[in-house]
Every structure is written in C-alpha cells, then in structure tokens.
Amino acid sequence: MKNKPFNLFLIVLVTAVSLWSLWPTWRDYSLSQQMDRFASAEDSLKFSISHRDEIENARRKSLKLGLDLKGGMHLVMEVDQVDLFEQKAWNKDARFHAIMAKVRQKAATSDAGVIDLLAAEFRKENIRLSRYFYDIRNSDREITGKLQKESEDALTRAREIIRNRIDQYGVAEPVITTQGTRRIIIELAGVSDENRVRNLLKGTAKLEFKLLREPEVLLRVLDKLNTSLASQGSVASPAAVPDTSGRAVPAAGTLLTAPPRTAAAARPLNDVLTVLQNGNVYVSEESREFVSRLFQRDDIKALVPQDSELLLAAKPDQLPDGRNYYSVFLVRKTAELTGGVITEAKASFSAEGAQPEVLMEMNSEGTAKWARITGANIGKRVAIVLDGAVYSAPVVQSKIPNGNSVINGIGSVDEAKDLEIVLKAGALPAPVRIMEERTVGPSLGADYIRAGMLSMMWGFIAVSVFMLLYYRTAGIAADMALVLNILVVLSVLAGFSASLSLPGIAGIVLTMGMAVDANVLINERIREELAEGKSIVSAVAAGYDKAFSSILDSHVTTLASAYLLYTFGIGPIQGFAVTLMIGTAASLFTAVVVTKEIFTFMISKNILTDKSFG
The missing domain is CATH 1.20.1640.10 (Multidrug efflux transporter AcrB transmembrane domain)
Incomplete structure (x- = not known):
C-alpha cells in the first residue's frame, strides 16, 4: 500500500486548523491566569488595559461554555408599549395622559394586549383614536392595525439592539428569543457582573445634546418650586439639620445636607439643595431619589418654563465636606442634536490619562449641525444627556467643525466600555423592563x-x-x-x-x-x-x-x-x-x-x- 499525498495533506491540514482554532482558547486561559496572579486589583486592571486588544481578541475567539456549565443569567424583559404609543401620539393633553395612565395600570396587571386595552379605554371615554394618533381620516380599526405594526417593529428592533449590545459586551452564543407581543427571553452564559449587564440591557441609550439655561433662571425656577411646596404645607427650616449620620451641618450659604430619610418627603426643596457662590446647584446623594421623583411630578413640571426641564447629573461630585453631591441642571426641553447622528464611539482616557471618557464621531448631517450649534453658542454650556441624566455639560470654547464630541464624567473603565456599546448599538425604540431574572451560580x-x-x-x-x-x-x-x-x-x-x-x-x-x-x-x-x-x-x-x-x-x-x-x-x-x-x-x-x-x-x-x- 502507498500513502496518498492528498490524504496526508488533508490530515495535516485538519490537524493544523484545529490547533490554530483552539489556540485563542489556550491564550485566553493563559492571560486569565496571569491576571489572577497579580496581588492587587489595580495591577490587574493596568494589565488588562495594556493588553486590552489581545485579551478581547482571545476571549472573542475562544471556546465558550454554555449557561449550564459556566453559570450566567436568564432574563425575561418586556418592551414598554405604553411608552411607545405615547411617543407616537400627537396633540397630547391632560385627558390623553389620564387615559394612558389607566392603560398603563391595567397593562401591569393583565396579560391582555396593550393595543386592546388602549382601544377599549378610548371607546369607554367615547374618543376616537384619530384624535391623537395618525390622520384624522383613519378609522379606529386602521389605527389599531398601524399601532400593532409599530409594536411588532419595536419588539424586533429591541431584540436586535439587545443582541448587538450583548455581542459587543462579549457573551458567547446568547439565546435571545421573543415571547408574545412584548417580551424578550435572554440567556447569557458566563456573566459575572450582573448589575452591569442589567444596566447595559435596560438603558434606552437615548442620547441628546441640550443647551443649558442661565444659572439665574435655574435659581428663580427652584425658588418658585420651593415657594409652591411651602404653600402646600411643607415645613421650612433654615436652621442646621442633622444628616443621617447625626452630624450638624450649617444651612445658610454653604453646603446643606439632606434631612433624615423619614422627613425628606415633608420638607421644602431648599432644605435638600446646595447652592454654591458660583451659582451651581447640588443635591446630596441621600436626597437624590427624592428630588428626582419630585421633578417628575406633574404639578412641579407645570411650574417649570414650558421650553425647559430639570435634570440631575448621572455621576456625583465630591464637594469640600467630603460627601457626594449631584448637580442640578435646567436645560432646553428640545434637543439641539440627538444620538442618531453618532457613527462611532470609542472608550478612551482623557488627555491627562486619569479619567475614562467616550469619544464620538458624527455623520455628515450631524457634523454640519454640530458645527452650527457650537458656532452659535460659544461661551455657553451644552449638556450631553443620556437616558435623562446629564453626563457632562462643557462650555463651548469654539466652533467644532469636525463632528467630534466627548462624554466625560464617567466613573470607571467598565462604564466607559458600556457607554461605547450602547451608543454603537443604537437607542431602544421604547424602554424595557426586567420582569424575571434567574441566576445560575x-x-x-x-x-x-x-x-x-x-x-x-x-x-x-x-x-x-x-x-x-x-x-x-x-x-x-x-x-x-x-x-x-x-x-x-x-x-x-x-x-x-x-x-x-x-x-x-x-x-x-x-x-x-x-x-x-x-x-x-x-x-x-x-x-x-x-x-x-x-x-x-x-x-x-x-x-x-x-x-x-x-x-x-x-x-x-x-x-x-x-x-x-x-x-x-x-x-x-x-x-x-x-x-x-x-x-x-x-x-x-x-x-x-x-x-x-x-x-x-x-x-x-x-x-x-x-x-x-x-
């Protein structure tokens, strides 16, 4: 018998390709072992940053273990169709908001379709859907058909955007399927940082560039809100109030500390805000949730100028008393530019190399608009708002003709990477909520x-x-x-x-x-x-x-x-x-x-x- 050269070549080729395909798996294991040998987390982080490309390449190409072997997360997420339909409506008034509030309440406790609940509620109020949706000439049947199509498209888009985010995060072979008309089933193997994944999946990634109102306008609005709250029976107290740790903090003209949690809801706004001499306004970390809910109240929104809205910073600043405070911003309600023009996002470090940031590039349309906006607002501040939180509000120093912008004020490298992921994947058509979660340890x-x-x-x-x-x-x-x-x-x-x-x-x-x-x-x-x-x-x-x-x-x-x-x-x-x-x-x-x-x-x-x- 004689060896056939082709057969020998085929065997050698298959063996070589198999070893080449498994090499990233071995490399991923070796790099992980090297990172584990470092004595401190800081050294391990420096190693991961310096070898970022090699680690990501090996991890992406290595053999992955499934959910049952490596552990991970099983999630059931739901697209907020009520929010989606509110976005599609026009000529919205108090009656419309009242109807949608009833639909939202019923949708939370019922398995019925949101569109059916919406149509039933409008019939009950004897109002045609065309008053708020699409063309006045459309019948209710036609409008419900269009809303159904919008709902299906939103579910499909949400699934694909979530898949893109997960793929960029680095989870191998995620199982992502739809269930019914509003739910998405997700299985993620090998996930260790569960909170990070939750935030990554839930974030709508609605990026907006909004002009800030002048500091004196913000102070007048806050004073107006405080007067209204005081007239409603809130207790004003300019004297020093103890914080949650029992320390006394001076109230007038310096840093005000949040009142105890049990009393926070009953105090006027100036007892939980801090106004510095430069006009910047802050809310303490303990009172952030209280103030955030306050700003969402309809009666409070009615006191704010119609073209403006109150927002909080995404990340806290540490003030001289050593505690964390969140900035309060008054911004134009209408965005000058949205994230739809972003073509590229990249996590990086600031020029000083100390703080993580995300660099963004825009398409030709965005570049032209950004040049016009920055050129017309030199010396003013532009807030970069992501999902309703202000990440940074830099002062426009000069016209920016190349379409580049930066998001800073980011707390960690992981957060910068996650922002890069959601900006690349795009914004969800509507918010999504985690309805069920199971973790394999x-x-x-x-x-x-x-x-x-x-x-x-x-x-x-x-x-x-x-x-x-x-x-x-x-x-x-x-x-x-x-x-x-x-x-x-x-x-x-x-x-x-x-x-x-x-x-x-x-x-x-x-x-x-x-x-x-x-x-x-x-x-x-x-x-x-x-x-x-x-x-x-x-x-x-x-x-x-x-x-x-x-x-x-x-x-x-x-x-x-x-x-x-x-x-x-x-x-x-x-x-x-x-x-x-x-x-x-x-x-x-x-x-x-x-x-x-x-x-x-x-x-x-x-x-x-x-x-x-x-």
Missing part, C-alpha cells in the same frame, strides 16, 4: 463542568483501553483517530463562536462511541480477510472497502436525526444536536481516512502485521 457551574469533564475523560479512557486490549496494535490507530475526532469537534465549536454546554458534552461522548463503532466494523472486516489467508496489505484494503457502506449509512442516518433535532428542538436539544452533527462528520473522516493512513504507515514500518489484530 458559579459553584453549580463548576459542579457541572467537573461532572461533564469526568464523563468525557472516563468515556475516552474506557474506549481507548478496550480498543488496545481487544485489537492490540491496531487499537492504537483507533485511539489516535479518537483524539483527533475530539480535537476537531472542539475546534469547530470554537471557530464558529459556539458554546459548549452539558448536552453538548453528551453529544461528544456519543460521538466517541460512534467513532469507535466505525473502527470496530473496519477491524472486524480486516480480521475476516486475514482469516481467509490474505496478506495484511490486502486484508486492510478489503476491510475498508467492505465496511465503508455500513459506516456511511450509519453516519448519514445519524446526521439526519441530529439535523431534525436541531431544526425542531430548542435550547439544550439544539446544543446536543450541534455537537452530534460535528462529531458525526469528524468520525466519518477519522474512521475512513485517518485510520487507513495510520495503518498504511504502520505496515510500511512493519509495526502492523497479521498478528496485530488479536
């Missing part, structure tokens, strides 16, 4: 990994020992083919960024049995040929020829079954089917091509003889 994942790896190891050892004992020297070829078979399966999973789950391990174990079964058929045919007195060369050739049809039939039927499982199955069943399909194809290759070339080599070196098959 890392200890459970570790148990699964240990059990899965042990099953693979013992399965491989049992099969290998059996082949060596039963077929002696000929069993070596089967064992070598088995190693390559497992290598190919894992490399294909890694190469296509698929994840290895517990059902996937079951598929690999089953694949090992199939691979050995094919070798058993071949070896038994060779034994029969040797029993008839043929030479080892003739017996091997005849054995492969006679066993080929049986091997092909069994592998084709297994592939067909695995394909049907993948097509009609979900979740774990699909994971099993994928590894089974890959393993079956690899088994056919190793059984028919690899072992034959090994036998040919062994015969040429007189390693394989008539006595080698037991």
